[in-house]
Amino acid sequence: MNKEITFNIALVGNSNVGKTCLMKKLVNKNFDLNKESPQNTIGIEYFKYETSKDGEKIRINFIDTAGNERFHALNWTLIKSACAFLIVFDLTNEISFDDVIYWKDQIKEHVDLQKIDLIMIANKCDLKKERKVSSERIENFEKKCEFGTNYLFFETSALTGEGINECIEGLINKIMDRYEKLKDKNSINQNIKLKHEIFAYDNNNNNNNDNNNNNNKCICYFSN
Ligand SMILES: Nc1nc2c(ncn2[C@@H]2O[C@H](COP(=O)(O)OP(=O)(O)OP(=O)(O)O)[C@@H](O)[C@H]2O)c(=O)[nH]1
Ligand SMILES: [Mg+2]
Secondary structure, three states: OOOEEEEEEEEEOOOOOOHHHHHHHHHOOOOOHHHOOOOOOOOEEEEEEEEEEOOEEEEEEEEEEOOOHHHOOOOHHHHOOOOEEEEEEEOOOHHHHHOHHHHHHHHHHHOOHHHOEEEEEEEOOOOOOOOOOOHHHHHHHHHHHOOOOOEEEEEOOOOOOOOHHHHHHHHHHHHHHHHHHHHHHHHHOOOOOOEOOOOHHHHOOOOOOOOOOOOOEEEOOOOO
16 A cells, blocks of 8 residues: 555634635535535534645645634644644634734744744635725735745635635645655654654544554654
């Protein structure tokens, strides 16, 4: 069996910005928001996505978090294992955009921003008439934050699917780039740790038929 690389990717952002719907659309193009009645997330939910790139099998475990203020005491023990973070805001909700900085600071508190990829997502781009956050404002914010090369931005709609392909492709290219560089470095620098065990919850999943595949590698940039 081909080698499989597993990545943890976390989603954060205010409640109702559409994180869960976005995840469902990212992992399943047939997801139809019109047929759903989304519920606010409580705690943490997982979405599994499998694909391949350049002959390598890639598994992404999306960690979807609850934006609700009551749940701000997020379980960072798990979330900080992510090698990339998606900060989602709602283009029709200015507060959710203003709070991107809060979420960025939260991430910074728990992980080294240089060691992760950061993807800002402006969701609900289908609601053009209700849009409250202009592209200019987003660009100014990006300049102010001085995001480096480990940063990407996408406008998406979990309703129409706009921007979804670009987002998932951009994300995979980004994490794979980092992985390739890390792998090269890893061959000469043994300080970079690869963790294998952090997806224990997957092993309890009956649908997972490769429980005994010892070739699985989970990249965790924040092993203690
Ligand atoms: N028009 C439109 N509505 C969306 C879109 N994405 C999500 N929604 C709606 O936004 C609401 C919130 O979506 P969720 O995915 O539950 O939001 P969330 O960010 O996961 O919220 P929490 O779980 O509370 O953190 C739902 O009523 C969705 O139908 C989108 O792209 N366009
Ligand atoms: Mg949710």
